Amino acid sequence: MKDTPEAAQNLYQTLIMHRPGIERLKMGCTMFDTARALARANLRLTCHTEDELRVRLFVRTYGGDFDPETTERISAWFSRRVRRHRPPAP
Numbered sequence: 001m002k003d004t005p006e007a008a009q010n011l012y013q014t015l016i017m018h019r020p021g022i023e024r025l026k027m028g029c030t031m032f033d034t035a036r037a038l039a040r041a042n043l044r045l046t047c048h049t050e051d052e053l054r055v056r057l058f059v060r061t062y063g064g065d066f067d068p069e070t071t072e073r074i075s076a077w078f079s080r081r082v083r084r085h086r087p088p089a090p
Helices: 006-017 021-044 050-065 068-084
Strands: none
Touching: 021 050, 050 068
């Protein structure tokens, strides 16, 4: 859905492109961090463990970048890796 007039969209694009590259990079990183924090907060409502939270956050963030089989393999690997590197319980 596009509800922004083309003239406003073009002005925004022009203003963004006039910023130095490092500033645009920082803006993108900040937006990613904010989106990830919001996703993490939402997932905490339904995840029962930190392992589940990490895997579901991966799937939400990067799952669309892979076919379903690859996403499942990465999620399984990530789950095993997280458990392997956890310090032993006292």
